Amino acid sequence: MSATTPDAPIFDAAAWRLTEQEIALTRRARELGERVFAARAASFDREARFPTENYADLRDAGLLGVCVPAAYGGLGAGYRAYALTAAEIGRYCGATALTFNMHVCSCLWTGPLADAIDMDPAQRAEHERRRAMHYARIVEHGAIYAQPFSEGGSAAAGAVPFATTAVRDGDGWRVSGRKIFASLAGHADYYGILCTEADSDGTLARRNTLYVAVPASAPGLRVEGDWDPLGMRGTVSRTLILDDVRVAADEALMPSGLYYQAAVRWPHMFLTLTPAYLGIAQAAYDFTVRYLRGEVPGQAGDKRRGQAVKQHNVARMHLMLEQTKALWFQVVSEARVDPPREMMLRAYAAQYTVMENANELCQLAIRTCGGQSMLRTLPIERLYRDSRCGSLMLPWSADICLERIGHDALYAPGERD
Ligand SMILES: Cc1cc2nc3c(=O)[nH]c(=O)nc-3n(C[C@H](O)[C@H](O)[C@H](O)COP(=O)(O)OP(=O)(O)OC[C@H]3O[C@@H](n4cnc5c(N)ncnc54)[C@H](O)[C@@H]3O)c2cc1C
Secondary structure: OOOOOOOOOOOOOOOOOOOHHHHHHHHHHHHHHHHHHHHHHHHHHHHHHOHHHHHHHHOOOOOOOOOOOOOOOOOOOOOOHHHHHHOOOOOOOHHHHHHHHHHHHHHHHHHHHHHOOOOOHHHHHHHHHHHHHHHHHHHHHHOEEOOOOOOOOOOOOOOOOOOEEEEOOOOOOEEEEEEEEEEEOOOOOOEEEEEEEOOOOOOOOOHHHHEEEEOOOOOOOOEEEEOOOOOOOHHHEEEEEEEEEEHHHHOOOOOOOHHHHHHHHHHHHHHHHHHHHHHHHHHHHHHHHHHHOOOOOOOOOOOOOOHHHHHHHHHHHHHHHHHHHHHHHHHHHOOOOOOHHHHHHHHHHOOOHHHHHHHHHHHHHHHHHOOOHOOOOHHHHHHHHHHHHHHOOOOOOOOHHHHHHHHHHOOOOOOOO
């Protein structure tokens, strides 16, 4: 392996028994990432600028429609094929992979997830009609969807209803609220907003969560604040204000109330932030091996692989990467509606492992390669900063995963002391 040798797939097709579709999609993403995303990543990071050029390439490669069902003109990838594809993007530009996730989730919620949950025939027919419109925007017009759920309270963690409200207005709604860390702010064409429709007595309940697409041009919608964070700087996750925004009925991404059912019954959706960080974990390992072999363009000095301590650390990184990949692959392979408890515990374990290990691998990479490796001319310090963001992501932050594993391992469902 050298810097001029094409990167091997993160998951070898034969060893991991990938499908033909997964082989093709991951190849497309890896070639794009290696050829163009890798070189651009430093400037998006330095300038905290949205990767617009990468999105043009994703659009040209058909990847904006990766999870749009084939019947609607998309590539028809399911959950695992998407996750594998996004991981390859994350190797080269974490911010592109993370924002790509926000966009693709709008297709997963409305696609395979919606197909797996209960709807009456009228809801199903209405959903079919509406999602056809959303998918056409993506496939035919290259529209980008964002997924701003977070509000700064406990709603994004699933503990309380969203404080952003939707009030009936004719056959649509008027939506008001504030979303923080709205990745793609100012760059998305539509914002997939989670809000709550109040009961008749004015109370807010999670079962009344509504998921609607708010067009970027809607009067009353604005982006506020600056964006100068530690890592994932290209996500441009500024604050979104919705001030009595009129939203048409057809903008509903799911029929009223069904988002809650989907979130409860298809919880692996919350694992979709991990591919970006799995890609970073792989990139940290690849960088270390290349650097110690003296193969990184722009690095000072020659081969640096002779010392036993460096070999020992590379071994530790290798173990950590293999463990992370194996657990993650299992979990994205078994994701399904109504997962049993064992599967849920494994999903939390995978989320925790990917997010924490990505950062630890970057930390080990710098420690092993040394001071000259962390200069801004090389990518590892950016990978290190980007990887730090993974365990903060709600609803499955690292601490929430620990909390749930600890509780659910000791208590059967409904059990109390
Ligand atoms: C780069 C980046 C991009 C992001 N993009 C998006 C986006 O596109 N869309 C979006 O919706 N959000 C996005 N987020 C937001 C993210 O998912 C969290 O909502 C955000 O980091 C929470 O910040 P906070 O300061 O409110 O922390 P807090 O919510 O206070 O969290 C601090 C810690 O407290 C713990 N905690 C929080 N709530 C609970 C609870 N109910 N029970 C137990 N423990 C809890 C968790 O361990 C958490 O790590 C992004 C975040 C980052 C860093």
